[in-house]
Amino acid sequence: MSVSIIILVVLALSALGYFLGRRRALSLAAESGRKLHSLPGYYGQTVALFVAVPAFLLMIAWLFVQPMVIDARVDGMIPDSVIPEGGARSLVISDVRRIAGGLDAVLARNSLDEGALTDGRVDFSTVRGRLAEVGIALGNDVPTEVFEAAKAYRQGAKIGTLAMTLAVLVLSVGLGAWSFTRIRPDMRARNISEAFIKSLLIGSSTIAILTTVGIVASLVFESINFFRMYPASEFFFSTVWNPQFRGGSELGILPLLWGTLYVSFVALLVAVPIGLLIAIYLSEYASKSLRSVAKPAIEVLAGIPTIVYGLFALITVGPFLRDWFAQPLGLGNSSSSVLTAGLVMGVMIIPFVSSLSDDIMNAVPQSLRDGSYGLGATQSETIKKVILPAALPGIVGAILLAASRAIGETMIVVLGAGAAAKLDLNPFEAMTTVTVKIVSQLTGDTEFASPETLVAFALGLTLFVFTLGLNVLALYIVRKYREQYE
Amino acid sequence: RDQIQIAGSSTVLPYASIVAEAFGENTDFPTPVVESGGSGAGRKKLCEGVGENTIDIANSSSRIKQSDIDNCAANGVKEIQEVRIGYDGIVFASDINGPEYAFTPADWHSALAAKVVKDGQLVDNPYKAWNEIRAELPAQPILAFIPGTKHGTREVFDEKVIVAGCEENGTLEALKAANSGDEKAAEKGCMALRTDGVSVDIDGDYTETLARVDANKNGIGVFGLSFYQNNTDKLRVATMGGVTPSVETIASGEYPVSRPLYFYVKNAHLDVIPGLQEYVEFFVSDEMAGPDGPLSAYGLVSDPELAKTQEAVKARTPMGPLN
Amino acid sequence: MIDISVPADRETVSPSKSILTVDARTRQRHAAEARFRLMGKIAVAISVLALVGLLTSILSNGLSSFRQTYITLNVYLDPAKLDKQGNRAPEAIAKVTTFSYAPLIQKALTDAMAAKGIAIEGLNAKSAFELISKEAPAHLRRYVISDPSVIGETVSFDLLASGRIDGYYKDRVTMESAELDRNISPEQLMLADALRQAGILTTKFNWDFFTAPDSSDTRPEASGLGVAILGSAYMMLIVLVLSLPLGVAASIYLEEFAPQNRFTDLIEVNIANLAAVPSIVFGILGLAVFINFVGLPQSAPIVGGLVLTLMTLPTIIIATRAALKAVPPSIRDAALGVGASKMQSIFHHVLPLAMPGILTGTIIGLAQALGETAPLLLIGMVAFVREYPAGPPEGFFDPASALPVQVYNWTQRGDPAFVERASGAIIVLLVFLVAMNLIAIILRRRFERRW
Amino acid sequence: MNQSKVSARGVQVYYGDKHAIKDVAIEIHPRSVTAFIGPSGCGKSTFLRCINRMNDTISSCRVEGHIAIDGEDIYDPKVDPVQLRAKVGMVFQKPNPFPKSIYENVAYGPRIHGLASRKSELDDIVASALQKAGLWNEVKDRLDAPGTGLSGGQQQRLCIARAVAVSPEVILMDEPCSALDPIATAKVEELIHELRENFTIVIVTHSMQQAARVSQRTAMFHLGNLVEVDDTDKIFTNPDDQRTQDYIMGRFG
Amino acid sequence: MNQSKVSARGVQVYYGDKHAIKDVAIEIHPRSVTAFIGPSGCGKSTFLRCINRMNDTISSCRVEGHIAIDGEDIYDPKVDPVQLRAKVGMVFQKPNPFPKSIYENVAYGPRIHGLASRKSELDDIVASALQKAGLWNEVKDRLDAPGTGLSGGQQQRLCIARAVAVSPEVILMDEPCSALDPIATAKVEELIHELRENFTIVIVTHSMQQAARVSQRTAMFHLGNLVEVDDTDKIFTNPDDQRTQDYIMGRFG
Ligand SMILES: Nc1ncnc2c1ncn2[C@@H]1O[C@H](COP(=O)(O)OP(=O)(O)OP(=O)(O)O)[C@@H](O)[C@H]1O
């Protein structure tokens, strides 16, 4: 049975368990005349969860462990002699796996049964060709040992899958039946099912952690490779960013970090005041109808592809700033500048600040507003002194989200601020950000195993640590000023 | 998997997609999937191993590197074919309404290098306008949009324009002298460009360069030949060393700034992925890559040695060691 | 600690103030109020203006892509060219390439011109044929292969005009620019005008734009969004189905159940930090985990969906947590006081009240996910894909592209006709976005209440 | 007529369809305490909130009729509700301290009205307001603790202190002693006594005793109608209306 | 000892550093009404909330000591606070209706406890609870109006109805009549009388009269200490402690 069918069967069993459990709880209660501890639905839920959750867990564990076990067995069957010179054992093993999968396909295509493999109804003397027919690619021809190993692998996998099907179904039915018979009117069904749900909630929040682990892990490996080729001290402290094709690049992160900070800062300088004012206006002043139109409309700003913003920066904002500000003020004549990118990016992240803050401010209880109005405060005083402080944690969250988006943006920076890494205070100068360089180094034409490409990973990792620091700071600030209402 | 998977250079992408489209139209095979993502990443993906979930072909705007080949070998990808599909011309163009330019590589080096020789002295680049470099050039302020360091085009630009110009105008000699004869350091000195905003790196694509030229009418951009050919109504192309870039002048080698384009095929996949061999042959066939084919019409400079490539492809000759 | 003592009683009885005449201080406060309000209005106006500006530029650039110029020709499907054996064998007909179809069309055009008496000086038949898209022969070939019996008949086809001709009727190409343009000549434009006069060349609504797959750089007029729309729809389905429940569940645990300690602080900071991770890094993660480790296929919406889910999660979690935090504790107390469990009090009372914030997070998260290209770059979805993915769920594993990818690709192409199409794709993307978020927006309005 | 501080005529209040106040006319005398009594839900709070236009904040609420303070119509479009509310202070039925420190809660009003030019002045105002509300002793050494962390009765007194701190001319108190023990109640009543010398006070109360103790005049509401308004003595000894009599005697509800 | 419904020993409660309840021991008798009296801020609500572990929700709050209901320690880790709260209902000092309809407010408890199997049964429970709380007449034709749109006193009765609807064994009422007029108060007191026959009731009140009227036993709190607990008659006529006497006489605060 394939995995998806097992899943469907278990789900069906679980639904059945729900109805049976519920019914049994009701009838038991009626029989014994005792009150149920929990609502009848919870008894059903308990049975359903017992049917489904452990079975699924077992299945997942099995799917992980089985290949390892089989690999270990197959590993023993492969003599060192068949491992090609300079090749790795793991490659041969993956060949084995592929051949095994291919055999299935071959059999399926020729509508043959198991016996065909052993009694030679199919000619497997040219395994490679045979497999190619069904779209399985092999690098080399197949030595007999490997072919035998593949057959064993197949056998193992077959037995494993069968055993898994059995085990999962038995566990599912068994636990279901067990929990079913355990139903008593005084059983704490709600607590049990809530404990299950709580563990699901915990499971969901571990995804965030796993994602972090995954990100760090996928960055660390190549970063280490990078630091093997390029001195870390240069990377962290050099003020020059100048990659070259033929090596001898200077890859200092400082100008990029500076550009990131500068551009994000300008963007926030635009987005935070405007976004907050919008949130205030919409949640406190605007009529319901205006709000219900304006809020989703402004949210569209966050959905416009960044290339549009980028082109807007490049074609309109950049030359405008250059002709009207930079040149008259003698601050240079670059049409791409930190200010250009920052302004345009600021517009893009307005909704992050405005919409989230608006929701949070809307959730501040009316009684607080009344309290302030009752003292003769104007609306703006009420907003500034009562509502904003009460909504602060949510607002900081919104701003952080906006900042995050600003740090992660590339297209607007490329088109608006340019690609030159520079350490400069002048906002009319072209600069660039870490993220832009991560993208461009990663997708460039340089060979992968060169510091010029691998630097992308080191940049990613450094940025990760850097923003982590900023977030810790933000959390600390929120904690300090948080006001809990009611 | 029933379709061919291709990844790599975004310079090769337009040509590859023209071929893929025609291939899908004229055969029973599904249209191949052509990813862009850079030559480096494409070659890395090619070398990730053999099997269904790895790609079949990597497009590349530069030759494969030894490190890639080693990586391939380590992952069991032994045989790869190198297929040269033609040449990409690199042109210098400015706004259509601006003046005509006739450059030499030396002009470009003088315009963009950080240090140049002036009156026999190695000095920080003093030039502000083209006519200061050479009186024949128009009196326009210098502003150049050159490919960013992520682009393979930049390598060619550095090599065929900047370094060549450096030699031409004598800066190389002066640098060599300053570096006590160290050739490498001198070359590096040649390639150090000024950072005062006169030379602008473009990390994006040619459309960005075009938009920048549009926004800065006195700017000169570096484009691919095919891109220029699609926008002859907006751009005025400059000559280099007296030669106007075109498919013909590049093929004949008269126009100096060009580079070969390649793709690399994983031989292990050839009989396995349906249509792969046919695709490869189709690509280099005369109908596609020949001088009268659609690729050439689109701006790819046809390889004079195409016939050789066709043979090699038929024979599935894997590439030998890099020379 | 504020340490103050009680002062002597101060009884200041000011004379009664009129409420009709505003005193100076109040006037100042009102001025501040008016300023504040005005600032709010200006802020809204700025953003609406920015929106209107961006939308107008998108619309003015892109709306034209919804119309397309066609040339209607009666083509004789010559058996001598298409079926040399004459037995209508499908295999043989399939071997005939598009190169053999082109002359048929060229002939049909010449005939049509002759019939209408159109002749342009200095224009040969080959140049005249350049008016017709390179897609046309493929169109004919598909038609014939699907029904070989039409060979030998004369069939009327609506064939795409080439991109430059189309651009001529959209004011992108003019007689002056054609002088300079090596891809079109003024004579060709004159021919187009003549054909238009004769009713052979017409402009119609462009359905193909929404259904056709992408096409190569040489035929911008034939490119469409079919594959991209499917790919985006599949990915968004995955994102929505995964990220909303996961995000809300994680937030509930962290905000309501998790003990307040260093570890949960760490998780909180960590999630906020995930939001700041550049999207391309999620692509790196997706490549490493979903493709290389789990072995999911390249270029597939399933991988894209999973990567975008991971990317959207922090946004939803941050928004949800903020919204949960904003629900006053008295509501929770009320529920607990009648014997509801914590779980019940959250699901019955707190969550509905936090709903607007959750939905906002979802709206913004999805908007971001829908428009993202960078992570797709690494998992192979930024690609030229012409084959439609199958229906769900198998289609999740087929190669597909996505709307932002199409925008990204088209803006990079040399032919200026793609500029219009990129803007058209952006319009479609925005419509897609609004449609996708409509339910959330309506729901949010229903859940909004003050207490 | 002109002797009235607040004078209302033909006041009608609707919450959506619900007619909550029906044609109420009343004169509230200056420098005196007026008590509003009546069964729960009869419209006392609603009418009270009309007097400083707090009903403006409830979107479903519609007020008709004429209410004047010092002869000036408060629903005149020229009137500035902010100034009105500074002049007519309010203590709400449900204590609603701001999520700020106790000090900030009380200092908030004086700050926005600019009543103190120096920090020490502000400190004085805060301290004296808290003292008047009888809360000083309990909170004097935790002024920077959050106001929301107080007990119910403490919060109520905090809200009284907050209202008193801005010295409004009219103070509307909606059941200011509902959560207070007798002694704290006495303290608040004492405050009312004191304030009466200069200010006008309207108090909603459910305690007949309290109404009798602190007020000079009493208004009796029932089902949105003003049944009767007269001197407190008269109301409690010899009401005109049967309903008043019944209510005071505890005979209906 | 075993006759107690609730028995507390050595209870200490802290809010952060603040020691709010100091070593309180008390026995609450079943099927009787116990009144908690004491000046505002003395810890009545705090102690009341300990009895059904509502203090668990305040993160700064720490409870020590031993409280048992029917002899079972409620702070035992094995105890499910949910079940405890279903058994020990609570009416909070500040009325806190759900932002839902009046009907849903009352029906919520019975729903989650599965007290009604059919809609009509639920309707009956809701109607009778509202009736008991004396709110039925006022809201019977607007049961689907939001509970938050009620007057202060009505909200208070709604919360009483909500608590009564689940028929808990012990009902904790924190000043349930603070916003009620005498007649509504009488109605609630009547309810308490009625409930007493089967249930155990603890009521916090500031009205000595009310305590005297409804309770059998009275506990006097002061500054976090339980000063004295005894039969109501005894407390009001002949208290042991001087502070009780003073408080009842209205002599300190
Ligand atoms: N959440 C809290 N945080 C800190 N201190 C608190 C909190 N709640 C109450 N207190 C303090 O604990 C003490 C007892 O409060 P409690 O609410 O029990 O008083 P109470 O007897 O109910 O008074 P009242 O009659 O005014 O309601 C008070 O001094 C109060 O300030």
Ligand SMILES: Nc1ncnc2c1ncn2[C@@H]1O[C@H](COP(=O)(O)OP(=O)(O)OP(=O)(O)O)[C@@H](O)[C@H]1O
């Ligand atoms: N926001 C509102 N929306 C709808 N109806 C309301 C609202 N507020 C009050 N009501 C209704 O208006 C009537 C009068 O309410 P009001 O609050 O004025 O009563 P009250 O006299 O203050 O009563 P209590 O003594 O209980 O506080 C009541 O029937 C109440 O249900």
Ligand SMILES: [Mg+2]
């Ligand atoms: Mg009221």
Ligand SMILES: [Mg+2]
């Ligand atoms: Mg209390």
